[in-house]
Amino acid sequence: MKSFADEDPQLAGVHWVQDAGACSGVYVLEDGLTLIDAGNMYGLIDELQDLGSLDRLQRILVTHCHFDHVGGMEEIFQVVSPDVYVHPVTREYLRLLRAPFPEFFDALEKDGKLRLIQDGETIPGGRPMKVLHTPGHTAGDLCFFDNQSGALFCGDAVLPYRFKLGPALSRPDEVCGGRMKDKLQSLKRLLGLPVRHLFSGHGEPVLHKGGGQIKLSLYGLYQSLHEDRPELAWAAMGHDLVELGQLDEARQCWAKASQLACEAPEVKRLRDALGGSEGEAAH
Numbered sequence: 565m566k567s568f569a570d571e572d573p574q575l576a577g578v579h580w581v582q583d584a585g586a587c588s589g590v591y592v593l594e595d596g597l598t599l600i601d602a603g604n605m606y607g608l609i610d611e612l613q614d615l616g617s618l619d620r621l622q623r624i625l626v627t628h629c630h631f632d633h634v635g636g637m638e639e640i641f642q643v644v645s646p647d648v649y650v651h652p653v654t655r656e657y658l659r660l661l662r663a664p665f666p667e668f669f670d671a672l673e674k675d676g677k678l679r680l681i682q683d684g685e686t687i688p689g690g691r692p693m694k695v696l697h698t699p700g701h702t703a704g705d706l707c708f709f710d711n712q713s714g715a716l717f718c719g720d721a722v723l724p725y726r727f728k729l730g731p732a733l734s735r736p737d738e739v740c741g742g743r744m745k746d747k748l749q750s751l752k753r754l755l756g757l758p759v760r761h762l763f764s765g766h767g768e769p770v771l772h773k774g775g776g777q778i779k780l781s782l783y784g785l786y787q788s789l790h791e792d793r794p795e796l797a798w799a800a801m802g803h804d805l806v807e808l809g810q811l812d813e814a815r816q817c818w819a820k821a822s823q824l825a826c827e828a829p830e831v832k833r834l835r836d837a838l839g840g841s842e843g844e845a846a847h
């Protein structure tokens with residue numbers, strides 16, 4: 565288990581049980597009061613008990629319905645009975661998991677342990693976190709943002725850009741309602757947040773430069789959508805940044821697009837969105 569207080573005192577009480585193979589990582593907050601995701605790893609309980617008794621555990625926040633993020637839940641419930649928070653759409657997709665999980669979640673619901681949460685709500689506790697509904701990887705994706713430290717816990721909505729399996733593990737899963745169009749919108753929304761630290765479901769946490777990872781992920785998606793016309797990827801990224809008011813960065817995107825195809829209508833539109841003076845400056 566890894567801790568982060570040395571890197572940023574605002575992250576005191578945040579710990580990470582590293583992802584293993586196809587299992588997601590698990591984040592522990594408030595020294596054991598809250599978990600984000602439950603992974604699906606053998607021996608999770610032993611790792612969690614490094615912080616003391618599991619009796620402290622009050623809640624598990626679920627980023628999405630995939631088995632690698634919720635499979636460890638059963639093991640945890642053999643010891644304690646925390647509340648489990650999910651988006652209503654995720655609640656439905658949990659019914660698609662293999663036995664015994666549909667029955668497991670039905671039983672939680674019956675016991676009043678399954679809490680449905682929506683975009684804009686705040687998770688209670690000593691580290692209040694804003695809930696963001698960020699569909700795209702699945703339809704019920706949730707991110708949790710701690711405004712105080714700038715920590716974003718984002719499941720598979722954003723994976724570290726250089727993480728090799730990132731594109732595969734974060735792609736839209738259509739079976740669970742994932743859509744590329746939604747993913748682009750969600751990443752754009754996340755780009756508007758003052759994210760400092762990115763705590764993803766897979767790969768190493770990215771400290772201090774978390775916002776940059778979101779930018780790279782969004783640009784990476786535009787690149788993959790416009791493989792043969794890279795100027796369109798720069799133009800699309802530039803338009804998003806204009807809408808977010810990040811004009812200096814948008815200008816850089818325009819400059820890149822303009823070097824590749826300055827007469828392309830999309831590039832001209834970006835120039836117009838930036839105020840129309842960029843063209844003269846470049847030529």
Ligand SMILES: [Fe+2]
Nearest residue numbers: 588632720765
């Ligand atoms: Fe995952």
Ligand SMILES: [Fe+2]
Nearest residue numbers: 628630720733
């Ligand atoms: Fe996933």
